[in-house]
Amino acid sequence: MEFMNPRYEHGAPGKTGVLLVNLGTPEAPTKTALKSYLRSFLSDPRVVEFKGPRWLWLLILNAVILNIRPKKSAEAYAGIWDELGENTGSPLLHISQLQHQALQHVLDDGYVVELAMRYGEPSIDTGLDRLQQQxxxxxxxxxxxxxxxxxxxxxIFDAVSKVYQQRRWLPDIRFISHYHDHDLYIVALAKSVVEHQQHHGKQFLLMSFHGIPQRYLHNGDPYHCECHKTGRLLAERLGLRDDEYRVSFQSIFGREPWLQPYTDATLKSLPEKGIKAVQVICPGFAADCLETLEEIAVENRDYFMAAGGESFSYIPALNDRKEHIHLLSELIKQHSRGLDKTETGFQKDTAKRHKQHPFNRDN
Structure with a gap:
């Protein structure tokens, strides 16, 4: 195997690269595009920890799920495509691009920022390559x-590791695994709620997070605990009593039990308990996407209103709000401490000898 480092230049000035990574999005709201996207997503063993042999899951995925789900998903995506403006396309990709641009703007020249998606384009491989080129x-x-x-x-860690398995030179790498209880994150969430309530009034607050199978929690995944800590900290920041908010989990897939309470079941049950006005925020989503704009703001709104609800509103994700960009920039600065962005003496000496080598002299 030949380990590649595309367009590497010895002695080039060093910078700190930042790779923003989100889930991903299909290229278009079509059955064909969704089939390709879902195949990549659902074939990831981190996403679906199938209890049987791997080949059996892939058989079920390709023979059954990918012949049924893409059409329904394409219809859902079509409902939100270009929702943020003419020709904006996928909301997740559009917002992620705005986040990328805003973050590059607030960081100094010692940083270069690229955007990548775990599934779809721009790929993690492409993003890391662009950082190296810069x-x-x-x-x-x-x-x-x-x-x-x-x-x-x-x-995402797996995907980054896979890329670097094919590279000769490895940079110093730091991985930000979570920021669920970071003060600036809680402050940003709270401000978005307060601003929303200034226009819509204060109502019962439902904090809906994406779900995962309960089995993953029992096997040691800390996600459930971190969601509840975020919920508790946000409630404390807003001064909410226990009966003024609730944490729930959405986007259930398959037949096995997932984290509960479920968002749809919760919304259906609230009116009979006397709660007929509700506001929903999705703190686990850094950018609005299908799960917020369609599943929450449309599908789950309909569940709530059909059950006797009278007022429902969705509080947008943090997206490219200035408080969110400030949080991300501070996270990056905190995790870059101790990283040398300058060219070392060893690098300068190596570059000098590289240029002086007979094979590298200009003819």
Whole structure:
């Protein structure tokens, strides 16, 4: 095997690279695009920890799920495509690009920022390659998942590791695995709630996080605990009593039990308990996407209203709010402490000898 380092230049000035990584999105709201996207997503062993042999899951995925689910998912994506403006396409990708641009703007020249998606484009391989081309001698990987889970953050770690298995030169790497209880994150969430309530009034607050199978929790995944800590800290910041908010879990897939209470069941039950006005926030999503704009703001709203609810509103994700960008920039600065972004004497000497070598002299 030949280990590659594309366009590497000895002695090039060093910078700290930042790779922002989110889940990903299909290229278009079509059955074909969704089939390709879902195949990549659901074939990840971190996402689906199948209890049987791997070949059996892949058989079920390709023979059954990918012949049924893509059409339904494509219809859901079509409902939110270009929702943020004409020709904006996927909301997740569009917002992630805005986050990328804003973060590069607030960081100094010693940093270079690239965007990647775990599934789809731009790929993690492409993002790391672009950082190297811009002189990144150290790399900070920032998964845009506040709460750690093996299904998300660890999957990104796997993908980064796979890329570097094929590279000759490895940078200093730092991996931000979570920030669920970071004060600036809680402050940003709280401010988004307060601003929303200034326009809509104060109502019961439902904090909906993406779910995972209960089995993952019992096997040691800390995600459930981190979601509840985020919920508790946000409630404390907002001064909420226990009866003024609740934590729930959405996006259930398959037949086995997932983390509970379920968001849809919770919303269906609230009106009969006298709670007919509700506001929903999804603290685990760094950018609005299908799970927030369609599943929460449309599908689950309908469940609540059909059950007797009278007022429902969704509080947008932090997206490219300035408080969110400030949080991300501070995370990066904190994790870059001790990383040398300058060219070392050894690098200068190596570059000088490299240029003086007979094989490298200009003819």
């Amino acid at each position: 002189g990144a001698r150290s790399v900070i990987i920032l998964p845009l998942y506040p709460q750690y889970s093996a299904t998300t953050s660890a999957s």
